[in-house]
Amino acid sequence: MSGTESDDAERHRAKMEKRRAMQDAEVASKTVEKGLLLVHTGTGKGKSTAAFGLALRVLGHGGRVGVVQFIKSRPTGEKTALEVFGDRVVWHTAGEGFTWVTQDKARDMAACQGAWETAQALMADETVGLVILDELNIALRYEYLPLDEVVARLAARRDGLHVVVTGRNAKPALVEAADLVTDMTMVKHHFKAGVKTQAGIEY
Amino acid sequence: MSGTESDDAERHRAKMEKRRAMQDAEVASKTVEKGLLLVHTGTGKGKSTAAFGLALRVLGHGGRVGVVQFIKSRPTGEKTALEVFGDRVVWHTAGEGFTWVTQDKARDMAACQGAWETAQALMADETVGLVILDELNIALRYEYLPLDEVVARLAARRDGLHVVVTGRNAKPALVEAADLVTDMTMVKHHFKAGVKTQAGIEY
Incomplete structure (x- = not known):
């Protein structure tokens, strides 16, 4: 040298x-060690995807995971993949698609209310270490659920429980209550180049 | 009514x-249907996590996944969890920790070079649908690998192969070559409130 x-x-x-x-x-x-309230928001890709990445992380450490999908309903690769973990992953899908697919507000509201009850049951289940509330931000934005009540319940979650909320346009009250907030910011998107939705990437 | x-x-x-x-x-x-080059960058949480969420998605559609970790080496929950998929996930860890842990530039460079060779072999393997190049951006930032060569090889990937590159400070040439770039922007972080690194959240 x-x-x-x-x-x-x-x-x-x-x-x-x-x-x-x-x-x-x-x-x-x-x-400090504590169960965290995490929010993934913004217009970029990766909000739900990162939530499912966290699920893997928790599963790898022996935990159980609850998933509640408030809006989406398309069969997804991650759901199929997580089936390999059996009852260590509890999956509940509320909606029948985005609100512009059902075009029925009353039905959407009822579906969201049901999903929120399931979410609370999962949050109360002490065998569950992580609850993913996928697209809850959309349900809150359309006022399908009472914001104050939802934020209060999330803030009062039991010790050691991690909760991830995903979706665009996170409400300021939720951001305020959260421990970690990431805005997935779109820098560049392949849809602009005419590339279509593909298995393995978008679902 | x-x-x-x-x-x-x-x-x-x-x-x-x-x-x-x-x-x-x-x-x-x-x-258009094509294999995408995705970049997850920014200072917020969720860059690697979203990459592993994509891995789940691809696995759920029956694909195989290759993972090359350029820098990190801590045993992670996601690695353990993905073991359940057997040889459908190929995992290679290059480094022995961040560069400030090894404190040995020559050793880090050699490790990155080896990782890059493994990455290229995985990209050539037609049974693999997704290759995750975790923290490659760090290796490029420290000039441990030749930027031009890396970007050229990524841009020339075979049809149908998705590649995800993670890490802060993505190089402009990589952003230019990418189909999708998301900046995980930190809005709020629990470390600021004295909360420590926890299993299931950070690893």
């Missing part, structure tokens, strides 16, 4: 050592 | 009918 290369390697090591020390100090400063 | 309720229901139906027609027209305008 030449002198210059060795200097470069040494500089890199010193810089990284400093960074590691900062990282360690930061990790040591975090001491 | 009173007159007002019935008017309201009718207005809703008419509005949703219009929306559905727009939606249908949009879907009909998309005709």
Whole structure:
């Protein structure tokens, strides 16, 4: 190794050592363990997808997962894949499609109310470590469910339970109550190039 | 039902009918089917998580998935969970931790080079429908791999193969080559409230 290369390697090591020390100090400063309320919102792709990624993570640590789909109903790859975990994943689909498919407000409201009752039952079930409330933001946006009650119940979830809420246009009250909020921001989308919905990508 | 309720229901139906027609027209305008290059970047949570959610989706449709982790090495819940799919998931971990953990540039570069070779082998394997290149953006940012070569190879992927690249600070040349780019934007993070890294959430 030449002198210059060795200097470069040494500089890199010193810089990284400093960074590691900062990282360690930061990790040591975090001491709270709690069940989190997470919100995935924004117009980009990945909101539900990341929720199902979290499901995998929880399953890998031996937990059980509850999924309530408030709006979507198309058969999805993730549902089929998660069937391999048997009763460690409980899946409930409320709606019969987006509201512009059913075109029937009363039916949509009744379906959402039923889904919300299922959600509360899953949140009360102590064997469940993560509950995914998929597209709940849409139901809240259309006022199919009472926002105050939903946020209060989510905020009062039992210790150790993680809840993920997905969907565009998360309500400010929900964002306020949440521990983690990620906005999936669309930078570039293949639909603009005429690429269609494909199995494995959109569902 | 009173007159007002019935008017309201009718207005809703008419509005949703219009929306559905727009939606249908949009879907009909998309005709291209292709393997996509997806990039999950940004400082928020959900980049790798959404990639693993996509893996579930592909597995649910009967596909095989390749995972190459360029930087991280901590045992993760998603890795354990995906083991249930046997050889339908091929998992390769390159690094021994973030660069500030190893503090050895030469070793990190060699590990990334090996990972990139594995990635190319997975991309060539016609039984694989999705390849996840986890934290490749970090390896590119530290110039551990030649950007031009990597982007050229990704752009020249075979028909029907989806590739997801994750990590902060995606390079502009990669964004340019991608079909879909999502920036996971941090709105609110529990670390700020002193909550620590937890199984099932961060790994």
